[in-house]
Amino acid sequence: MPPELWDELRQRGYLSLAAPVEYGGRSIPFTRYLELIELFSMSHASIRMIVHVVNGTWRAMDRFAKDDQRERFVIPSVQGALKIAFTLTEPTAGTGADLRCSVVREGDTYYLSGQKHLITFGTICDYWLLFARLAGTRGADGTVALLVDRRAPGAAVVEMDESMGVRGTDHAQLTFDRTPVPVTNRIGEEGQGLEVALGGFLTPSRISVAMSCVGLARRAQELAIEYARKRETFGKRLEQRQAIRFMIAENATDIEAARQLVLHAARQWEDGDVSAAMLSSMSKLQAVEMLTRVTDKALQIHGGIGFWQPNAIERVYRDARAQRFEEGTNEIQKTVIARELLGGSST
Ligand SMILES: Cc1cc2nc3c(=O)[nH]c(=O)nc-3n(C[C@H](O)[C@H](O)[C@H](O)COP(=O)(O)OP(=O)(O)OC[C@H]3O[C@@H](n4cnc5c(N)ncnc54)[C@H](O)[C@@H]3O)c2cc1C
Numbered sequence: 060m061p062p063e064l065w066d067e068l069r070q071r072g073y074l075s076l077a078a079p080v081e082y083g084g085r086s087i088p089f090t091r092y093l094e095l096i097e098l099f100s101m102s103h104a105s106i107r108m109i110v111h112v113v114n115g116t117w118r119a120m121d122r123f124a125k126d127d128q129r130e131r132f133v134i135p136s137v138q139g140a141l142k143i144a145f146t147l148t149e150p151t152a153g154t155g156a157d158l159r160c161s162v163v164r165e166g167d168t169y170y171l172s173g174q175k176h177l178i179t180f181g182t183i184c185d186y187w188l189l190f191a192r193l194a195g196t197r198g199a200d201g202t203v204a205l206l207v208d209r210r211a212p213g214a215a216v217v218e219m220d221e222s223m224g225v226r227g228t229d230h231a232q233l234t235f236d237r238t239p240v241p242v243t244n245r246i247g248e249e250g251q252g253l254e255v256a257l258g259g260f261l262t263p264s265r266i267s268v269a270m271s272c273v274g275l276a277r278r279a280q281e282l283a284i285e286y287a288r289k290r291e292t293f294g295k296r297l298e299q300r301q302a303i304r305f306m307i308a309e310n311a312t313d314i315e316a317a318r319q320l321v322l323h324a325a326r327q328w329e330d331g332d333v334s335a336a337m338l339s340s341m342s343k344l345q346a347v348e349m350l351t352r353v354t355d356k357a358l359q360i361h362g363g364i365g366f367w368q369p370n371a372i373e374r375v376y377r378d379a380r381a382q383r384f385e386e387g388t389n390e391i392q393k394t395v396i397a398r399e400l401l402g403g404s405s406t
Pocket residue numbers: 144145146147148149152153154176177178179180222225230381384385386387388389390391394406
């Protein structure tokens with residue numbers, strides 16, 4: 060994605076759809092925002108990634124930011140003046156309470172050491188919104204959320220190798236060796252790092268990812284119908300074959316069912332209903348499984364040629380696979396749902 064595309068998205072207001080007007084945002088209702096995310100997802104997974112991340116990251120920071128931090132980080136990020144990369148995943152630890160990146164505090168400065176990887180926008184951002192722990196702590200205790208300057212000393216940034224899908228955005232591998240971070244760049248208190256990363260912000264974000272799955276599935280279905288209308292075998296167009304018609308009917312049903320669950324989760328979140336967090340996991344789980352089925356059938360309808368570039372279904376199929384990792388894998392969604400229903404441990 061060239062920098063000009065970021066500028067165009069910003070100028071058209073697409074990076075500040077969800078944020079409040081007083082921050083320079085458009086404050087559009089969440090369900091309306093989802094309709095736009097659906098369209099972005101139909102257009103291109105990497106454009107969708109930019110719109111989704113920028114419209115979401117401010118929310119994670121804002122709930123815990125002090126007034127001066129809101130001025131320095133939250134508002135400039137909403138206005139597109141600062142790029143902030145959400146930096147949680149690690150190569151040597153599980154995502155969440157297992158994290159190993161650690162900081163040692165000396166006066167007004169933390170010194171950060173450890174590794175992160177798979178970080179979208181991690182090479183081009185201005186700051187990493189990075190999650191670490193105070194050295195020697197365990198579990199959620201002692202975790203911190205820090206805004207780490209991309210140019211800080213002791214930070215080595217390597218662009219990751221080509222990914223299977225979502226190839227339009229960069230993804231970084233990061234190593235920190237006593238990288239200094241001012242204590243004034245900590246969002247929330249010591250011990251609240253994971254709350255910033257995984258707290259209330261995650262519910263709307265998961266619903267937004269679920270709607271992204273719906274958009275991508277709709278695109279796959281469009282391509283399948285287009286192809287079935289023009290491809291002829293044994294003297295008939297594919298659209299006239301019952302086997303193909305059934306696949307298209309199943310896809311349409313699957314897409315609509317997931318879409319309605321996503322919208323239900325969104326409305327419950329807008330109404331402040333306690334079930335919204337579990338519904339967000341349910342909608343993400345349902346939508347991503349639907350997307351797997353729909354893209355598989357859409358590729359099947361294309362026959363062998365669909366497996367080749369530059370056929371549009373080839374990219375959609377690869378991009379769809381990435382959704383099974385974003386904002387938590389299916390296994391993690393099931394863990395969240397089961398915990399709500401049965402109580403007990405999250406892992
Ligand atoms: C395109 C793309 C962009 C990304 N961008 C970002 C980004 O910007 N920032 C960021 O921080 N991360 C990013 N990620 C990383 C993504 O969030 C993680 O891949 C995802 O959370 C899974 O974590 P992991 O890769 O460490 O898998 P692992 O934790 O190693 O898990 C491997 C497998 O085991 C399962 N598993 C793990 N733990 C458990 C458990 N306790 N119980 C049951 N099953 C379990 C998982 O579900 C998975 O199937 C990105 C990933 C992709 C593919």
